[in-house]
Amino acid sequence: MSKIEEVKAKVEAGKSKLVPGLVQEALDAGIAPAEILQAMVDSMSVVGDKFSAGEIFVPEMLIAAKAMSKGVEVLKPLMAGDSSSSLGTCVIGTVAGDLHDIGKNLVSMMIESTGFEMVDLGVDVSADAFVEAVKNNANVKLVACSGLLTTTMPAMKEAVQTIKAAFPDLKVIVGGAPVTPEYAAEIGADGYAPDAGSASVKAKALVTV
Amino acid sequence: MLTKRQNLLETIHGGKPDRFVNQYEFLNIIMETPTGIEFRYGETWKDHWGITWQWPEGQLGMFPVHHDGLAVIQDITEWQKFVKKPEIVTSDEAWAPAVAHANAVDRNEEYVAGFFAPGIFEMTHHLMGMENALMALYEEPEAMQELIDFLLSYELEFAQVMIDKIHPDCIFHHDDWGSQLSSFVSPEMFAEFFLPAYKKIYGFYKANGVELVVHHSDSYAANLVPDMIDMGIDIWQGVMNTNNIPELIKEYGGGISFMGGIHSGLVDFPAWTPEIVAEYVEKTCRDNGKQYFIPCQTSGLPIDNFQGVYETINKEIDRMSKELF
Secondary structure, eight states: OOHHHHHHHHHHTTOTTTHHHHHHHHHHTTOOHHHHHHHHHHHHHHHHHHHHTTSSOHHHHHHHHHHHHHHHHHHHHHHTTOOTTOOEEEEEEEBTTOOOOHHHHHHHHHHHHTTEEEEEOOSSBOHHHHHHHHHHSTTEEEEEEEOOOGGGHHHHHHHHHHHHHHOTTSEEEEEOTTOOHHHHHHTTOSEEOSSHHHHHHHHHHHHHO | OOOHHHHHHHHHTTSOOSSOOOTTTTEEEETTSOOSOOOOTTOEEEOTTSOEEEOOTTSSOOEEEOTTTTOSOSOGGGHHHHOOOOOOOOOHHHHHHHHHHHHHSOTTTSEEEEEEOSOHHHHHHHHHOHHHHHHHHHHOHHHHHHHHHHHHHHHHHHHHHHHHHHOOSEEEEEOOOBOSSSBSSOHHHHHHHTHHHHHHHHHHHHTTTOOEEEEEOOSOOGGGHHHHHHHTOSEEEEEOTTSOHHHHHHHHBTTBEEEEEEOHHHHSSTTOOHHHHHHHHHHHHHHHOSSSEEEEESSSSSOOSSTTHHHHHHHHHHHHHHHHO
16 A cells, blocks of 8 residues: 555544654655645545445544544645635534534534634634635635524524625535525525535535636 | 332333323423523523533524534543543432332332433533534544543432432433434444443442333434343433434344333414324324333423423323224
8 A cells, every 4th residue: 555545544533643653754855845745635535425325323433533633733834825726714513502512513524624724713603703714714615503402593593694794705615403405595695515425525616617 | 009109010011001001191200300400581591510501582492502612622631631420419318309209109100210410422412512522532532431431320329319319219310322323422432432331320329229221312213222122221212213212122122112202392382273283193103103112302301391291191192092992
């Protein structure tokens, strides 16, 4: 197995203690940092697909994301200033009145693994706080709004519409248990995803069209 | 006409019920049980384990919070440093309301249901946050097993007190094991960490007078049903329609019964109407049949978030009983 294939396999298997060493070995073997990063992104894409298909579960996705982040730590000093592999910044949060964070955190990890810089605003985020975060962070290409309660769907609608009013060209993706594709379209979101794996696919698709 | 209890037994044993079991009617839940759980609307507080909770005003429930160093367990390998077993209340005075309630129940008609929540799985993530708890199952399995054993010992000690005080013939136990789309952990991981603990808990109750184990998990968990049967669950309450309930009944009916199918998020929401409830109840009753199935909202107590929903579901189930029996 080539070094790059080994990195991919260990990221997918969530071997966070092994991945940094393997990434270093790949670098030592002369493989470009961008190529190694892409290999890890590809691995996480496989992980996301397997999660969406019900073949793996949340712990497997979490440890894979952690393994990748350990690998990225090795690459980061070598890629400083190289924005070619970045998809931009994604601002993410759970909408006002809602304190659920598990789904939002999983989506954040998976979107990050596709190549976004993440700005996580946490839970109970007001519409105005989303807008402020877009203003205060560089290169924001996507906003992701999460909500798990039927009672906070109006807050999601307000968040999406406030963001779109301030930044008409900015892409907004939404998700959470009560959210449907129809509801996402109705409130003016650009995208919807039913789970963390497909959220990362959709996020990338939204900013690369 | 069968009593509620007889009708329940006919339903879960594949006999001849004379109507649908109507939601929680067979369970007389002893909510006065001093579990230490508090429901403090609009407040932030610490519970008896040191877990910080918030219940925002205007919202449907309370949430454990772990940010800003609030998680009880900061490092799973040192969990003993952080987790202290709460005192289990045993005084007659503290249990008096629960005992009075239990004594007032007609056991020929209804079950005296001891209540316990949250279960082992939820406790692990309440103590340290979901991501940390789930990753620790891979990264520090021995420490997690120790923590689970510790939580199990607390549950068993509490069970002994509850049995002595109210002599329940049913236990209604909450532990959410999945999202609406999947179980949180794989069946293999569940079998390794959680099945053995639950075999001990439910085995203990059944060895001490409990005839019926009702477990609440309002989620997908079809892949865990064999383990549910193995651990002694008689009724899985909260089964969402994201599980293929008719298929589950066909495959596992007789080993376990399914209580749910009426997704609370789809009927108990701000813009609910009696017509929406009627439609879902009718579909649920027609799709899932009369044996091994109890039509019920998926939420884990006989209450509603929006006034009138629970009673409307009851009324519609009665209507379907008249129509289909």
